[in-house]
Amino acid sequence: xxxxxxxHRRLFLLLLAFSWVLVGCFIAFQYGREKHFxxxxxxxxxxxxxxxxxxxxxxxxTPEAFAARHRDDFRGLRITVLDPAGSVVYDSAEPPxxxxxxPNHLGRPEIAQALADGTGYTIRRxxxxxxxTYFYSAMRGERCIVRTAVPYxxxxxxxxxxxxxxxxxxxGITLLxxxxxxxxxxxxxxxxxxxxxxxxQAERGDEIGGAExxxxxxxxxxxxxxxxxxxxxxxxxADRDREHAAALHEEQEKIRIKKQLTNNINHELKTPVxxxxxxxxxxxxxxxxxxxxxxxxLEKSLAQTERLRRLLTDVATITRMDEASQLISKxxxxxxxxxxxxQSDVQLLPxxxxxxxxxxxxxxxxxxxxxxxxxxxxxxxxxxxxxxxSGRDIFIDLxxxxxxxxxxxxxxxxxxxxxxxxxxxxxxxxxxxxxxSRKMGGTGLGLAIVKNAVMLHxxxxxxxxxxxxxxxxxxxxxxxx
Numbered sequence: 001x002x003x004x005x006x007x008h009r010r011l012f013l014l015l016l017a018f019s020w021v022l023v024g025c026f027i028a029f030q031y032g033r034e035k036h037f038x039x040x041x042x043x044x045x046x047x048x049x050x051x052x053x054x055x056x057x058x059x060x061x062t063p064e065a066f067a068a069r070h071r072d073d074f075r076g077l078r079i080t081v082l083d084p085a086g087s088v089v090y091d092s093a094e095p096p097x098x099x100x101x102x103p104n105h106l107g108r109p110e111i112a113q114a115l116a117d118g119t120g121y122t123i124r125r126x127x128x129x130x131x132x133t134y135f136y137s138a139m140r141g142e143r144c145i146v147r148t149a150v151p152y153x154x155x156x157x158x159x160x161x162x163x164x165x166x167x168x169x170x171x172g173i174t175l176l177x178x179x180x181x182x183x184x185x186x187x188x189x190x191x192x193x194x195x196x197x198x199x200x201q202a203e204r205g206d207e208i209g210g211a212e213x214x215x216x217x218x219x220x221x222x223x224x225x226x227x228x229x230x231x232x233x234x235x236x237x238a239d240r241d242r243e244h245a246a247a248l249h250e251e252q253e254k255i256r257i258k259k260q261l262t263n264n265i266n267h268e269l270k271t272p273v274x275x276x277x278x279x280x281x282x283x284x285x286x287x288x289x290x291x292x293x294x295x296x297x298l299e300k301s302l303a304q305t306e307r308l309r310r311l312l313t314d315v316a317t318i319t320r321m322d323e324a325s326q327l328i329s330k331x332x333x334x335x336x337x338x339x340x341x342x343q344s345d346v347q348l349l350p351x352x353x354x355x356x357x358x359x360x361x362x363x364x365x366x367x368x369x370x371x372x373x374x375x376x377x378x379x380x381x382x383x384x385x386x387x388x389x390s391g392r393d394i395f396i397d398l399x400x401x402x403x404x405x406x407x408x409x410x411x412x413x414x415x416x417x418x419x420x421x422x423x424x425x426x427x428x429x430x431x432x433x434x435x436x437s438r439k440m441g442g443t444g445l446g447l448a449i450v451k452n453a454v455m456l457h458x459x460x461x462x463x464x465x466x467x468x469x470x471x472x473x474x475x476x477x478x479x480x481x
Contacts, residue, residue: 016178019174019177019178020174020178023170023171023173023174023177026170037244039121039123039135040248041247041248041251042135042137042150043119043121043137044248044251044255045251046074046121046135046137046148046149046150047119047121047137047139048251048255049070049073049074049148050119050137050138050139050146050147050148051139051255052066052070053066053079053081053146053148054139054141054144054146057081057141057143057144057146058141058143063079063081063089063090063092064090064092066079067079067092074148074150075150075151076150076151077092077148077149077150078091078092078093078134078148078149078150078151079091079092079146079147079148080092080093080105080146080147080148080149081144081145081146081147082105082111082144082145082146082147083144083145084143084144084145085104085106086104086105086106086107086111086145087102087104087105088102088105089144108122108136108138109122109136110122110136110137110138110147111138111145111147113138114138114139114140114145114147115140115145118139118140119137119138119139119140120137120138121135121136121137121138122135122136123135123152132151133151133152134149134150134151134152135149135150135151135152136148136149137149169236275300275301276301276305279297279298279300279301280297280301282297283297283298328370328373328456329370330368330369330370331368331369331370331371332366332367332368333366333367333368333369333370333371333374334364334365334366335361335365335366335367335374335378336361336364336365338371338374338375338378338379339357339359339361339378339396340359341375342357342378342379342382343357343359345379345382346382346386346394349386353386353387354386355385355386355389355391355392355393355394355412356392356393356394357382357393357394357396358393358394358395358396359396360395360396360397360398361396361398362398365398365406366479367406367457367477367478367479368478368479368480369456369457369477369478370453370456370457373453373456373457374453374457374477376449376450376453377450377453377454377475378396378410380446380447380449380450381410381450381473382394383446384446384447385412385414385471388414389412389413389414389415389416389470389471390414390415391412391413391414391415391469391470392413393412393413394410394411394412395409395410395411395412395413396408396409396410397409397410397411399474401479403479404478404479404480405458405459405476405477405478405479406476406477406479407474407476408473408474408475408476408477409472409473409474410472410473410475411466411470411471411472411473412470412471413466413468413469413470414469414470414471415469415470416465416466416469416470416471417465417471419465422463422464422465425447425463426447426448426450426451426461426463427448428444428445428448429444429445429448430444430448431444450473454475454476454477457477457478458476458477458478459475459476459477459478460475460476461473461474461475461476462474462475
C-alpha cells in the first residue's frame with residue numbers, strides 16, 4: 001500500500017505553492033511597472049532636452065553649438081537631427097561626410113512613434129551606424145525631427161532595473177510566510193490527528209476522560225498575520241506610488257513652466273515685430289512719402305527694434321539664471337562702483353526722467369558674485385524708478401550687515417503702486433500699467449531678473465509702499481558665494 005503524505009504536509013505544500021505563486025506574480029507585476037516608470041522618467045528628461053533643441057533650432061542655433069552646450073547634461077549624449085523625410089541632417093556621433101551614407105531613419109521605432117504621436121522612445125536598440133546600444137528618445141517638430149540618445153551602459157541598466165531592495169524584501173516576506181505556514185499547519189495537523197484519535201476512541205467506545213481541549217484561535221491568528229502582512233505590503237506600495245507620482249508631477253510642472261514662458265515670450269515678440277513690419281510696409285508702399293514722415297517711421301522702427309533687443313537680452317538673462325545658474329562665474333564685485341555708474345547714467349537722462357541718486361554706503365561694499373547680474377539688480381531698480389515712479393529722488397542705503405549678509409534699501413519718493421499689485425510685481429511679464437510700460441519700452445522682465453539675481457546671490461527681496469510716498473525694496477545679498 002502506497003504511503004500518503006500526512007494532512008499537515010499536504011496542507012503545508014499547498015499553502016507554500018500558493019504563497020510563492022502569488023508573491024511571484026506580484027513581484028513580476030511590480031518589476032515591470034517600476035521599470036516602465038523609470039524608463040518614462042528618463043524619457044521625460046530627454047524629451048525636455050529635445051524641446052530645448054527644437055526651440056534652439058527655431059532661434060537659429062546650430063545643432064553643433066547646442067550639442068557643445070549640453071554635452072555634460074548626460075554622459076555620452078548623442079544628438080541627431082532628421083528632416084521630415086527621415087534623412088539624417090546632423091549626428092553628433094558621426095562625421096559630416098558620413099551623413100549621406102546613413103540609411104533612412106523612418107523605420108526606427110522611436111522615429112515612427114514620434115511621427116505618429118509627437119514623441120517616442122526605445123529603451124534598448126543597437127545602433128546600425130555606431131554598433132552601440134542606446135536608449136533613444138525622439139520628438140517631432142514643425143520642420144524637423146530631433147532625437148537624443150544615451151548609451152545603454154551598466155549605470156543606465158541599473159537605473160532602468162527594478163529596485164532590488166524591494167525584491168529582497170518581497171522574497172524575505174515570502175520566506176517568513178513559509179516558515180509561519182509550516183508551524184501553523186503542523187499545529188493544525190496535530191489537532192486534526194488528535195481529533196481523529198478522539199473519533200476512533202469514541203467509535204470503539206473507549207473511555208475518553210481527560211481529553212485535551214481543542215484550541216480555537218489558530219485560524220484567527222493566521223488570518224490576523226495575513227492581514228497585517230498585507231497591510232504592511234500595501235502601505236509600502238502606496239508610499240512608493242506617492243513618491244513616483246510626486247516625481248512625475250515635479251517633472252510635469254517644470255515642463256509647464258517652460259511652455260508658459262515660451263508662450264509669454266511669443267506673445268511679447270508679436271507687438272514689436274508687427275510694428276516694425278507695419279512701418280516698413282508703409283514706407284515701401286509709398287515711394288513718394290515725405291522725407292520727415294519717412295524719417296519718423298524709421299525712427300519708430302528703430303525704437304521697436306531696441307525694445308526687441310532689450311526683450312531678447314532680458315529673456316537670455318533670465319533663462320541663463322534658470323537653466324545654468326551653476327555655470328555663472330563669480331568674483332569679488334564692488335557695489336560702490338556699480339552704484340556710482342548708475343548715478344552717472346541717471347544724470348544723463350532727459351530732464352523729465354532725471355532723478356537725484358542718494359547713496360549711503362559708509363565704506364567699501366564688496367560681494368562675491370557675478371558683476372553683470374549684480375549690476376542688473378541696481379540698474380533695473382533704477383530704471384523702474386525713473387520710468388514709472390514720477391519721483392525726484394532715489395535712495396540707496398546699506399541698512400546693515402552681519403557676518404554673512406548685507407541688508408539694502410532701495411527707495412524712491414514717487415507715487416508708489418496700488419497694494420493689490422505688490423504680491424505680483426516680481427512675476428515674469430507682469431505689468432502694473434501695461435500701456436505705459438510698453439510705451440516706456442519695458443519688457444516686463446526687469447523685476448523678475450532682480451528677484452532671480454538676488455536669489456542667485458543667496459538673498460531675498462520684498463517690496464512695499466513707503467509711508468511718505470514712493471516704493472521701497474528691501475533685499476539682502478550674501479557676502480560670499
